[in-house]
Amino acid sequence: MSTKTRTPVMAIRNLVVDYVTQEGPLRVVDGVSLDVHAGELLGLAGESGSGKSTLALAAMRALGAPGVIRGGEVLLSGDNGVEDLLRMSPARLQEVRWSDVAMVVQSAMGALNPVLKVRDQIIDALVAHGVPKARHAPRVAELMQSVSLPPETADAYPHQLSGGMRQRVVIAMAIALRPRLLWMDEPTTALDVIVEREILELVAELSRKEGFGVVLITHDLPRMLEVCDTVAIMYGGRLAELATVDVIHRGGARHPYTSGLMAAFPSLHGDESALQAIPGDAVSLRQPPTGCRFHPRCARAQASSGCMDRTPPWRQTNRLGVACHRADEPE
Amino acid sequence: MVGAWLFGAFVLLAIFGPLFVGDPLAYVGAPHGSPSAAHWFGTTGQGQDVLAQVVVGTRVSLLLGVLVGVVVVSVGALVGVSAALAGPRGDRALNLLINVFLVIPGLPLAIVLAAFLPKSPWTIAAVLMFTGWAWNARVLRAQAMAIRDRDFVAAAICAGESRLGVLWREVLPQLRALLMAQFIGAIIFAIGAQVGLEYIGVGDISVTTWGTNLYWAANDSALLTGSWWTFVPTGVMIALLSFALVMLNFGVDELANPRLTTGRIFDAWLRTRNASVGPDAATPIVPLVQDGPQEDARP
């Protein structure tokens, strides 16, 4: 499934994000680089607090207080060539977001404006991006159809819809302007298993049909492995490993954390508590361990490799990579 | 913090102030005397010392405010929390009671009640207690319901603890900050309402309170004679006390609600770096200064 030859739709380079706290800034995302290609479904996984949602919001420049971007680039390739989303004028940012890159946020209920009809919320986006009025109604109908909702759903208020329907509405809204990239930040947490599967399959299908790249954030690793092409694993604000689903399925994970995560999901689904299979507590961002952030919990960590005192470098092979001192050492 | 200091000053004034001023009703000078060395706030239309009246008035008004505050919040808590814990039928009944009292205009009812009852500051207090509890009950009911639905309380109820025990041990401690805020709000309400009732003359005009001070100022033609000093000090005291309480409430709010603090710290941090969140609310970008002083907590 390699798409290495083309320029990525979006390339995140060395993104650094802090949360400002009473004691000073706290690094939540620390130098993450990531490429997403057209038509690709990239899964972004990690424990709570690993920085995956922060990464997504910061890449959209939609991270609210107390988040602040401290450096890096978010390169977006579009009709105007490659542009850095972090250095855009507010006007250009307003243009680019949603038409080039859109997002499906965590809670579909919270994402929708309760006092506006679904139709109006979609049309608001169309209007903001200069879609002529004549196109509004047909486009809404198209969108409803493409997310498999009856057309009259457009004239409902959010509270009249079920959770699954709402999520479809949010997806319809997100693809309204045919973006090249879609961030999906835990889009199915509030849904039951069956609906979750339906939604994810819908997204995969849409992505194939419309050709947009997707970054799917979830902590449900098994589900991710079912739908995605590529998987990125974050730990403690850093990228730990980037691997294809095939590789991982074959047991070819190179980072001990990835292996641990895999081991933590014996069945097709589970929840975060199962992660306790990895010994130790999640990393503290306030006092992160020196060296490799995973080392206190890592069975393979050893001082001689520099696990305790050196930040492991990113080792890239083709499009894939890993950040582990001992990645290529035998067990 | 301004609020706490100011309120503390009022309490001290109420307790000790009257010891340092003379009899507030004694005739000590010419009527409508403007402020002077002998009478710092001037004299009333009856030649009484305005300062003494303001200080002595503080005692009664503050005492009454605190008393009404305590009772009103207690009754509100009792009814509100009972409603939350009473089960659906009891809740419906109590909620109806709360809403009915909320929607019946309190001050007109207080005026009529006070007019029917014998005149005294205690009548006013009783009337305000009767008309003032519903708002607290409503807010506390909502909060108590939210707490009730949390796991640990549900667990306690499942474990067979009595409702009263649950109330005491699990629910009330959670409501502490809110109760405090309500208490402060209730004092403001009580003082404002008391002053209003006494101003129109349903109180006992022989007792020196802030309300009767204003009643006499109006009766003694303060406006016509330009004797602003007969009503400005009392009004300013009322406003200052309420203001102190409002500020105190802001403080309590911030203690109870750490998110408010977070936002403030963030804004301040951005300001020191000449950055801010624009009207588009896009995430601010503050590049790390490579060769500048090490500003961040973490290397």
Next chain:
Amino acid sequence: MSVLRFLASRLGFYAIAAFVALTINFFLPRLLPGDPATAIFGRFQGKLQPEALEALKEAFGLADAPLFEQYFTYLGHVLTGDFGPSVSHFPEPVSAVIGQGLLWTVLLVGLAVVISFIIGTALGVFAAWRRGGRLDRWLPPILALVGAFPYFWLAMLMLYIFGFELGWFPVRHAHSDHLEPAWTLTFIGDVLAHAALPALSVIIVSLGGWLLSMRNSMIAVLGDESIALARMKGLSPRKVMWRYAARNAIIPNVTSFGMALGFVLGGSLLTEVVFGYPGTGYLMLEAIQSQDYPLMQGLFLAITLAVLAANFLVDIALIFIDPRTRIRR
């Protein structure tokens, strides 16, 4: 249809509230020390025939019948709007005396509350929008300080400065004495000029409350994902502010608008007294000073019913503002 059901349930609630108010009203005279009938109707002696006096006592439920029987007689009379004659305005019936006053109060308080709500809410929107901005940092404490003054005290001060010393505004009554009430521009302007100071004093005092509650509600809404999404959608800040944030944040504020009406109304009663504005507050004072208990009770009921009606209007407004009340409730 569920709109109708919603309105019906609200009406039911107001009916209960009105009923409670009526009942309180029934028991009020019984709070009077001594014989309530004598206290209330003593002043009619000599003015009314003994039979008329008996009928009046019965209407107020103060005859010698058993309590619950008195109560039903009383309810019957009140339901037909019969509060008996006013003592201080004898022989005018209480209902006629109140009618006039209520009109002026509704005008004054309506004007003041609506203006104060609109301005306060708008300021709250701006303050929350520019969180920590100059408006947000200075306005709430300043308005809190201003709002801490009693309504009537500020009214006195304004009367003194703008009415008396500067002479910019009239100092009493609802319209100039020399004008006949009529639907002319002169008269309407005159009425507005007379309402300006009292309304302004109510507006200034109540502004801070609206601002604060709208600001807090707005801040909560601004933290919602829907706002982040609206921004990402590329909507203009203005549209996000009004159509996505304020439209939602105002809902709890409208609900408390109804609740606050009773309070603001109470405060404005005192304002009326200061300005000699011939509304219910002024009548209430007159009733108190002349011990006109029938008028007092009638006023209390009238004010309560007015507040209930206003709350019902708020409910209807909510139907338009919040679709959740319209459908499925």
Next chain:
Amino acid sequence: MPGGSHAGHQRRRGVRLVGLLIAVGWSLVAGPGCLADKPPARSGVVTVSHQQSATWVRNFNPLMPNSRWPAAAGVYEPMMVFNTAKDSWTPWLATAARWVDDLTLEVDIRDGVLFSDGTPFTAADVAFTFGLVKQHKALDQRAVWSFLASVEATSPTGVRFVFSKRYAPGFGDLMEQPIVAKHIYAKVKDPVSFADATPVGTGPFTEINAFRPQVYELGKNPHYWQPGKPMVDALRLPAFVSNDAANLALVMGEVDWSGNFIPAVDRVFVNRDPEHHGYWFAEGGGMVFLYANTARGPTQKASVRKALSHAVNRELLVEVAMYNYTSPARAHGLSETYAAWRDPSAIAGDADNWTRFDPDAAKRLLAGAAVPADWSPSIIVVSGWSDWVRAAQVVARSLQGVGVNARVETYEFGAWFERVQKGDFDLAIGWSVEGPTPYSFYKWLMSAETRKPLGETSSGNWHRFADPAASKLLEQFQVTTERAAQGELSNALQRRFVATAPAIPLFANPLWGAYNTSRIEGFPTAADPYAPLAPHKMPACLLTMTSLKPVTK
């Protein structure tokens, strides 16, 4: 509702909001310079403030006990007017009166007087009025039928009054009775409750130009009998709820003629426009009493009443409550009005001088009378009569100083008056009943004839006091016409008053009168006392009404 509105719509809404804010701000800052309630620029309309009332009731029946000025003297008129300023009678609807014998008074009625509807006024109207009053006791305010035997019109210009007993003071009562029109009142079924909404009278102002609860206007009588008079077109009477409201209007130039207490009058009123603003607070307003109920409670005892009197510091009272406009009362209760009648020897010893401020004496007397320690009388006073409310407060304070826990209670006038008339009070601040001689003054203070039981409405002697000796003296006074003999009786009455302390005199009430000559002139002043200035001084106000004229520029 929400629909597909777009950004432009939102912007417009914002603009509208800003516009509203600016509009409000504008009206606050710049606009309202012309908004104050100035009376219309009509010459010859006299705006009068004579009493406090929240609203006016359209009632011009001059015979009712609560008939309002100017019904009794303005719309209607009496036969003669007593001018307290000059201590003399001015013939009005009558031209002359003479005693034919001890019991017969003949009055010459003025010829050529017309009612405002053009009907001639004759002696028949006079006879009819007295007949009406006889028929309806409730209308007999002066109790004339207590001494009258008959009234008859002997000719169109002659009326003969026959007395049932010798009663000299009756002359004044008869002369000051307002006379109504026979051709109107004869048709009225129940004159007691007749509101007379559109009156027909002989007075200078009879036409109701406008009547609203806030204000009414009386236009001049087209047929007034005094040629060229009245010189002003109308009287305008706004309803002022309190002294303050009335004074505010006066100070702001909205009122031409006022009869209200004005605090610090020189500073508050005169200095604002010394050229046009003036006042004359003549000490002719009778005595202000602290009435102690002599029919119930500890105040039944004279010693308690004297004790209360001793407790009051009248110098302070006059300063605090009255801005020194008047002087403290003496134990005989007689004000400046009766200066010629005062007997210095009436207050001989220390015991007699119970208006002296002496808290110790007060305490002694209270202890001697075994007044219960928990006695807490209330002093009732009219709310809005700020001078009296203040006086009540000073008195309450003084009483507290001697251990009597007195409290002030204020009532609207109607409620207060009712309580006072029915004797339903412990202590009350009230006025005295005045007449040309101390006769009526003392009669309403100590005569058994005027005393009614508690609970019954009484137009005087509210404290319910009767002294047999004084009653006898008063009976002698009734039949005495000679000034010297009257003086003797008066002196004896003064001694009775001092001995029994029926009521506690506080201070003489000035006759409140103030004027603004920027539109209207011709007001009486201390320098030109052709009449009392106070508009509520009935019927002497007729003298002023008919002398006012518009300022000619």
